[in-house]
Amino acid sequence: MQQQPIILVFYQNLRFHDQPLLLEVLQHTQPIIPIFINDPKVIERLGEASQWWLYQSIRAFKQQWKSAYNIELILRTGDSVRVLQQLLQETNANKIYLGKRYTKLEREIDERIYEELNRDGITIKFFNTHLLFEPANIKNQQGNSFQIFTPFWKTCLTKTIEADLPAPDHIFNGYNQPINSDDLSDWKWGHSQAAWTRKLANHWHLSELAALNKLAIFLKNSLAGYNNNRDLIASPSFSSQLSPYLRWGQISAKKIFNEVIHTMERDPTIQQDGNTFLKEIGWREFSYYLLYHHPSMQEVPLNKRFQDFPYENNLSLLEKWQKGTTGFPIIDAGMRQLWLEGWMPNRLRMIVASFLIKDLLINWQFGQAWFIDTLVDADPANNANSWQWVAGCGTDASPYFRIFNPITQGKKFDSEGKYIRKYVPELKDLPTKYIHQPWEMPITLQEEYNVIIGKDYPHPIVDHTIQKNKALDCWKEFKGKGYLAG
Template sequence: MTTTIYLFRNDLRLADLPGLAAAAANGPVLPVYILDDDAAGDRAHGGASRWWLHHSLRALAADIAAGGGQLVLRSGDTVSCLQELAAVSGAGAIHFSRSYSPWERALETRLRQEFDGGVHLKRFPGVLLHEPESIANQTGEPFKVFTPFWRHCRRQNGPGLPLRTPSGVTWSKPQSSSDSLEDWALLPRNPDWAAHWPKLWTPGTAGARHALEQFLRHRLQRYASGRDHPAENATSRLSPHLRFGEISPREIWHKARELAARNPQQQDQVDKFLSELGWREFSYHLLYHFPTIPEKPFKEQFSDFPWLGNQAQLRAWQRGQTGYPVVDAGMRELWHTGYMHNRIRMVTASFLSKHLLTHWRAGERWFWDTLVDADPASNTCSWQWVAGSGADAAPYFRIFNPVIQGEKFDADGAYVRHWVPEVARLPDRWLHRPWEATDEVLSAAGVVLGDNYPRPLVDHRQAREAALSAYQQIRSG
């Protein structure tokens, strides 16, 4: 029987993987992962993602080893690596799951061109609930607004049941050496800023399934109301597991639907949760149909937006030193954990793009490097949405007021006090607006503005007027 190479990409799991199941049904399987930073270019994994990738690959390798196989690791040009592995293994086929970013699509085109002969190349679904070409509006065009997109998706036949892990896989014995995961140096050194992350995260399929089980069992019932409050443990935290494909969206979908069938009173919570999967789908829908979206504004008028790009202000934002406590709390949570609560992602992104008039690409790139769930579709589309230049974006004049956002969604200050201890002793009334407190209040709380905590980089009202004035320029230009 002929060996099939299974090329892992953004699908680091064994269950619900159609390409792997088909390969296992045909004979021996050689499992391979190739780190191709040159092909990815400026979309190579950022620092936080590389940490996750290291641990996710280690978990996948352990899962394969439990069945008697060995995950082959290679770094370098994907085509060259596959050609060499196919030659030494005698592989007659290469299977892989489809990917959607521009660089991954270009790589797939190159693979088809290079393997046009003896080795059969086959691409499979497995990353999304619906393939992008299968969803279109009444005129056959791609959707540009989320609500009708998701309504259309919900009217389709539900995603098929997830496939089980193939039983009795015959793993092909590697005929050539594998790279060492440690030699790839994916983990940070000098300093090891992620030394505490194993206490926060468990990459791999087992960690993904545990996270889903804990969410459905303990937190789903308050998801719709609690998901906007960053101090509450009300969200699933599944995004990095989805980003690396350690669990399939179909498995999440059906597990959530099964819970709703058993507990109809939680149907609304399930629907709200699944709509977040829908936003992920919509982001990939946009990325596929509009592949320039990572670099260019979806709304062309924003090509002429007069961004300021103050580098000192950008660095202050990155370090969580803007003088707005809820913004600073979010940026510090990001640096410390590789993650940021979704509500706070919107607040911090709005602050950078609309208060500081710094190009959304600068913020998106910072998130790309610091988020463990940095996703080529969701990260880009969400940044453009907040900046006002994206599909389905809120009107530009809707500018998040960081004070009101803090007072509304962190009313008791638990989130800010955890991440911004400099202001923790301030009374609730002044916690989100310390510059308005009296000298006596500040002194009693140990806050010295401009010394141990910065004054606001900008005044909200003036920043809002400047943003609206900039927007008016491109409207009338």
């Protein structure tokens, strides 16, 4: 008779390298049953771009299991606890290993798994597959949690980061009895009805190998210079573009961290670039840390007083922002890249977020929701923390009165308008002098370049200077009422 199997649950850890679940399996001789659970409560919360990414990644991961170990990745649909309960009964498994998760909903589900199934000789173990550090383990000298990034990251850097594990070359035993599995093509997630997600395939290769290659190419070609170049949005390789792979665990944060350290050891001239890059990985850690300590971070401002901020929430302006038809070329280029590719550089994310919140006086949560739907890297922690940062309502936020000027930001980070020309093709032939302010072009030039403002490209939907002053007045009045005191 075959030994009792171990169930391995995969969700946002779709990889073989640095996979503690597999390391743990090596301690035993038992056969394994890897599974992905299509829990509607979890999947429905994802945006369409994330559903698209996850769906394709499951397919790639299933093939990897088959080709590397000749084992089926089982697919099942339903409430996670019930699915696992059923599988325990069917297979007589006695262990379940899972990757730890951090959103409120996922934590509740994982707690239920533990409470309801960790009995009758069943062992349930959760492993940190997603972060460098467990949020609960990082505390200040008083034993409290950090609110500010810099001391948090300094403390993290005093801790040892373990070596990441290579993909095991061990032969795993599969469970030798037939087990029912759904057919992936029967999973009709929201994205399958949304034609727009299909074009994302033109921009991304989705697999663990693609993620590892992307890291290697970035370290070879772009880490040197990262400190200065990462905001230069017109250059295609200014940043790693690893964010969706990190979100879905096709690459581990530990793997990235250690590879960067090794690269820095080999080349002492890139210390600053390396440290700046590691700091960004640190911001990701901090976002998860905040989410862990403030599970409602996606729904409410961390600074509760901002709950009453007098946003105007004009939905027609929101739609123009979403569609990239604001009449501000840099904003429109960013929003159109997002729609085309499911991704946008960090600098652009900051500019469009500031524009939405401050120029249009729209609550950051509308922006967060649009990003959740359209970003392939839509991350519950990074997205919420970054929106709160721009809105000035996070724990360690940019102050509300810091308002980006979309014209000067465009001139500074896309000086020749290369990025704008790529994503707003109706402006591609404009002289550089007008690329950031096409409305200033004399009518004769508008005719010459076939871009009549108001017809071929919109007038700016707001006057930045007026809106900036209005936003500042709102803030002063709000502050004057004592909302921000204390």
